[in-house]
Amino acid sequence: MKVALFISCYVNELYPDVAMASLELLEGYGIEVEYPLAQTCCGQPLVNNGDLKGACQAEAHFANVFKGYDYIVAPSGSCVAHIKKYATKASKLDPNYVAVAVKTYEIIEFLQEVLNVTRLPKAVSFPHTVSIHQSCHGLRALHHAMPSELQLPYHSRLASILTLVDGIVVKTPERVDECCGFGGTFCMDEPAVSVAMGQDRVAQHQATGATYIVGADSSCLMHMGAIAKAQNTPMRARHIVEILTGRGE
Amino acid sequence: MHDDDIKHPQAAAEFLQDRPHARWHDSAVWWVRKKRDAQAEKLPEWEQLRALADQIKAHTLSRLDEYLAEFANKAKSNGVTVHFAQDAQEHNTIVHGILAAAHVKKLVKSKSMLTEECGLNPYLEARGIEVIDTDLGERIVQLRHERPSHIVMPAIHLKKEQIGELFEKEMGTEHGNSDPTYLTHAARANLREHFLTADAGMTGVNFAIAETGGVVVCTNEGNADLGVSLPPIHISSMGIEKIIPKMEHLGIFTRLLARSAIGSPITTYTSHFHQARQGGEMHIVIVDNGRSAILGSSEFRKSLQCIRCGACMNTCPVYRRSSGMSYSYIIPGPIGSTLGPSRDIKKHASMAFACTTCGSCSNVCPVKINLHEQLVGQRAKAFDANAVPRLKKWAIQTAGFMMKHPALFDFAGKVQRTIIPIVPEALLKNSAWHKYGRATPDMPKDSFKDIMRKRVQGDKK
Numbered sequence: 001m002k003v004a005l006f007i008s009c010y011v012n013e014l015y016p017d018v019a020m021a022s023l024e025l026l027e028g029y030g031i032e033v034e035y036p037l038a039q040t041c042c043g044q045p046l047v048n049n050g051d052l053k054g055a056c057q058a059e060a061h062f063a064n065v066f067k068g069y070d071y072i073v074a075p076s077g078s079c080v081a082h083i084k085k086y087a088t089k090a091s092k093l094d095p096n097y098v099a100v101a102v103k104t105y106e107i108i109e110f111l112q113e114v115l116n117v118t119r120l121p122k123a124v125s126f127p128h129t130v131s132i133h134q135s136c137h138g139l140r141a142l143h144h145a146m147p148s149e150l151q152l153p154y155h156s157r158l159a160s161i162l163t164l165v166d167g168i169v170v171k172t173p174e175r176v177d178e179c180c181g182f183g184g185t186f187c188m189d190e191p192a193v194s195v196a197m198g199q200d201r202v203a204q205h206q207a208t209g210a211t212y213i214v215g216a217d218s219s220c221l222m223h224m225g226a227i228a229k230a231q232n233t234p235m236r237a238r239h240i241v242e243i244l245t246g247r248g249e
Numbered sequence: 250m251h252d253d254d255i256k257h258p259q260a261a262a263e264f265l266q267d268r269p270h271a272r273w274h275d276s277a278v279w280w281v282r283k284k285r286d287a288q289a290e291k292l293p294e295w296e297q298l299r300a301l302a303d304q305i306k307a308h309t310l311s312r313l314d315e316y317l318a319e320f321a322n323k324a325k326s327n328g329v330t331v332h333f334a335q336d337a338q339e340h341n342t343i344v345h346g347i348l349a350a351a352h353v354k355k356l357v358k359s360k361s362m363l364t365e366e367c368g369l370n371p372y373l374e375a376r377g378i379e380v381i382d383t384d385l386g387e388r389i390v391q392l393r394h395e396r397p398s399h400i401v402m403p404a405i406h407l408k409k410e411q412i413g414e415l416f417e418k419e420m421g422t423e424h425g426n427s428d429p430t431y432l433t434h435a436a437r438a439n440l441r442e443h444f445l446t447a448d449a450g451m452t453g454v455n456f457a458i459a460e461t462g463g464v465v466v467c468t469n470e471g472n473a474d475l476g477v478s479l480p481p482i483h484i485s486s487m488g489i490e491k492i493i494p495k496m497e498h499l500g501i502f503t504r505l506l507a508r509s510a511i512g513s514p515i516t517t518y519t520s521h522f523h524q525a526r527q528g529g530e531m532h533i534v535i536v537d538n539g540r541s542a543i544l545g546s547s548e549f550r551k552s553l554q555c556i557r558c559g560a561c562m563n564t565c566p567v568y569r570r571s572s573g574m575s576y577s578y579i580i581p582g583p584i585g586s587t588l589g590p591s592r593d594i595k596k597h598a599s600m601a602f603a604c605t606t607c608g609s610c611s612n613v614c615p616v617k618i619n620l621h622e623q624l625v626g627q628r629a630k631a632f633d634a635n636a637v638p639r640l641k642k643w644a645i646q647t648a649g650f651m652m653k654h655p656a657l658f659d660f661a662g663k664v665q666r667t668i669i670p671i672v673p674e675a676l677l678k679n680s681a682w683h684k685y686g687r688a689t690p691d692m693p694k695d696s697f698k699d700i701m702r703k704r705v706q707g708d709k710k
């Protein structure tokens with residue numbers, strides 16, 4: 001099985017540890033992982049700002065870099081949602097792009113759906129209370145958990161894989177899956193609303209008694225982490241792969 | 250009455266200045282979303298109902314011309330006068346014509362966002378007709394000369410103290426009394442006067458049934474019934490998209506509507522109107538006003554399926570924190586943010602960006618409109634129409650260029666990462682990132698790509 005790691009711009013620039021943990025996690029299951037250096041961005045920020053032409057070119061570049069792998073795995077629900085669901089119409093009609101997109105997985109989904117893992121590569125203990133942050137795109141576009149609006153049976157990928165960690169206590173906040181307010185460039189275009197949403201979200205996570213917010217999108221975690229930091233609260237934000245590889249402390 | 254210059258980020262920041270009030274607004278609206286959840290949960294067939302509603306609406310829109318003709322013919326054979334209006338102006342002219350012919354001095358109105366959309370009140374008032382909105386929330390915003398901030402709870406953006414002051418001024422209620430029950434009673438007494446003295450009543454339409462030619466109005470206060478039963482003239486205004494094919498389809502929508510709107514199993518009054526009362530007249534004005542243009546667009550057509558329940562507003566985390574007053578179109582929130590830009594992208598571009606694309610609106614929508622996807626679609630229109638700030642457009646295009654050129658892309662990342670930590674905090678304090686309370690994230694020394702590149706080079710040595 002030839003797996004390529006796709007590391008989104010945020011993670012590459014600001015959270016190399018998250019990328020490292022992803023690599024380590026996959027390799028821990030005995031998988032051969034490649035990291036193509038020519039990769040850039042999935043194009044999501046461009047679509048979100050209306051630049052369809054630019055996005056389409058970025059998507060073509062993505063497809064080009066990642067063709068020829070059995071799977072493409074990324075520690076970012078939002079980028080995977082873009083690749084699989086929200087790419088430009090032109091890319092969705094391009095068989096080369098589609099061939100790559102169908103093989104692209106968010107990392108937790110990959111572990112659970114493709115590898116069917118029932119244990120972690122190495123035993124990990126995290127004796128803390130964590131509050132799960134279901135980032136919107138992973139939640140509503142990839143169905144990582146059942147969105148609270150839909151009346152269908154409940155499940156949560158993040159909650160279920162965290163049970164493999166020793167000593168962890170997993171909580172869900174009130175308003176179980178409300179958006180944190182990051183929203184890509186929304187965080188800069190609408191700073192007042194974005195921060196208000198983030199402050200409310202951090203408070204809801206804090207109210208569970210947790211000291212860590214755990215999620216699968218570094219961007220949301222960065223936004224909430226920056227708010228918690230500005231407030232001088234002990235709350236910290238961690239990507240789930242950091243917890244699963246024992247790097248969460 | 251409605252401000253053309255609203256830009257969402259600024260208007261939202263203003264609303265958020267009174268943080269305790271904004272918090273209250275958020276909780277009050279969220280409370281309705283929770284009530285909706287509790288009702289939806291009770292129906293095991295909820296998702297099936299949504300699927301059916303979606304299919305019926307999509308089908309109807311695909312043959313709207315046929316169903317409209319069927320509806321109009323039926324209504325006419327019931328003795329109703331049917332009018333078609335191309336746009337707001339024509340709608341207002343028709344309504345005024347009906348009222349003027351009957352020498353109407355006072356019109357009572359209930360449940361019509363469409364008349365807001367058409368600007369009917371100022372039009373009639375300028376022609377000497379007194380117009381009284383009779384739903385409590387509508388009445389409040391009318392007295393304040395504001396537009397509604399929510400399509401189901403028009404005055405939800407106001408504090409009860411503000412309403413107390415308003416009523417004291419307008420109706421002479423006790424000074425300083427803002428008890429909601431007291432104020433509601435005062436408003437009712439005041440409205441009763443108007444009901445009894447009005448010469449005509451006007452309502453919106455929730456559903457128009459092609460098969461029977463009848464219209465259905467769903468209300469909780471019963472004002473629509475009073476308003477059209479007391480005076481001799483009844484006018485109903487409806488958008489062309491309100492049609493459903495048959496009576497048997499209605500139940501699906503009424504089951505979804507009240508539960509989605511206010512979290513109750515049914516609205517208090519679901520009133521059917523098929524013909525004028527004895528000795529009276531009934532008119533139905535069927536309005537296009539830009540709808541057929543949306544109907545012609547495969548990307549945005551689905552927005553016409555909307556049954557105006559307001560659930561998308563209640564669930565929208567941006568709406569709840571910024572209030573309806575921060576949107577430039579008469580309908581706020583997710584649905585307004587696609588309808589407004591469909592009408593005029595330049596004017597309403599900021600609405601399309603007032604969204605994190607969380608997608609909660611699309612999931613909550615009882616007729617499954619892909620709202621968050623439509624908003625992203627509207628952004629593309631804004632981009633092409635140069636309705637985004639120039640600097641932003643340049644930045645986006647530059648980023649796009651770099652995405653095709655990995656070396657440049659990596660270099661830009663490095664500049665950002667090494668510069669941000671050393672720029673004095675003072676310079677950054679007013680940046681959008683920091684202004685409202687975000688600290689600088691810790692910056693790592695190397696990007697992941699740097700680390701991997703070193704590793705590859707190390708392997709080669």
Ligand code: SF4
Pocket residue numbers: 509554555556557558559560561562584610613614615616617618620
């Ligand atoms: S778009 Fe959907 S949720 Fe929003 S008001 Fe219309 S029907 Fe209700």
